[in-house]
Amino acid sequence: MKKDFRVLPRTIWTAKSLWKIELIPLIVLTIALSVLGIGEGLLLLSGLGSSPWTVFAQGIAIQTHISIGWVSLIISISVMLLWIPLKLKAGFGTLLNILFVALFLGLTAALVPAPTELISQFIYAITGIIILGIATVFYLTIHQGAGPRDGLMVGLCYKFRWKVGIVRTILEVTVCSLGYLLGGTVGIGTLLFAFGIGFVIQITLNIIIKLHQN
Template sequence: MFLKIKNVPYVWWSSEKPLNFKPKISTFFYLCFGLTLFGLGEGLLIVSFTGASPWSVLAQGISLNVDLSIGTITFLISIGVLFLWIFLDQKPGIGTILNALIISVMIDLCIKFVPTPSDFIYQLILAICSVVLVGIGGGIYLVANLGPGPRDGLMIGLQKKTNLPIALVRALLEITVVTIGWYLGGIVGIGTLLFAIGIGPCVALGLYLVDKLFN
């Protein structure tokens, strides 16, 4: 099933190569659509007030020590992660740049305009929906093959080096990052746990669904 997926599928709207600065309109549309869902999910998880995603926990922890927004810190973390690509033979593309920009903007927009539900049950439902959104969005934009985002490039590079399932590699990454973020003072809650455990399977599910729908 989808939990055993080890490769990003190729569909009719996928770019033939990541370094493509003139992609088809359909490829560019699905790239931006996937990234918007991804960023929306990240932002909604923070808004749910059940604990942010592991990478957002890291951004929160850092933001407590510097005078910058979580969205801005998220962007700077993305740039930092790109340097790790040197050791993983990953190739950037316009998707890599748009990933950092769109997700950062969507996080700040959600924090500014989306209210936190007053009831814990609705907060929990919002947290679950946010994890699914991030996973599905991640699957869509990765299939566009216009370059993975910094964090997803790290995931794919590590998967190629270890040959472990994508779901497992992503889970190990998230657990490591949330530990560092928590140590720096980031908010950790049940939503963080849901994300750390669920994001790997949700990304794999997103890849699986796109493959089945478009192949």
């Protein structure tokens, strides 16, 4: 069992199974995924560039003349197909990820005023990246399944026994570079996300691991 939690430790909010609904895991899961959506919304509102996966989708959409919405769906399905050789399983968290992140991304974009000054734009982008990273760790350590991209990250960590921060950074930089080469738009916010999100996740994960070792 130790191998199962080498990358993502067991915590006091870890669920007993992929689909079992329990009060504490459910509360942490809903809060974490809501914050995840808010973080995505703040990054979007910053106007400093989309996330690397969105840049990737944009680049493919430009080359194929398919709408970015359909391209994003195709990418998600393709990424989940990569779960098969990595022996990953979807769970209750995977389902809620799809619902809550989209909901709170939309609410944030609709209700929070967009920044008008450059310093405010950076505050939005950096805040979004930080809370995205923290929320990602909390929902993943519930062990009820990840979203398509986070699942790929976790699967690669288990497969190659690499740290989460390293794998996340490699993935983000890779898809960002491919998206840019395909014609996607990259901004300073995109680069901050690509190079910063992995470190935020790794630092948060290290703190949680230390707390649960004491």
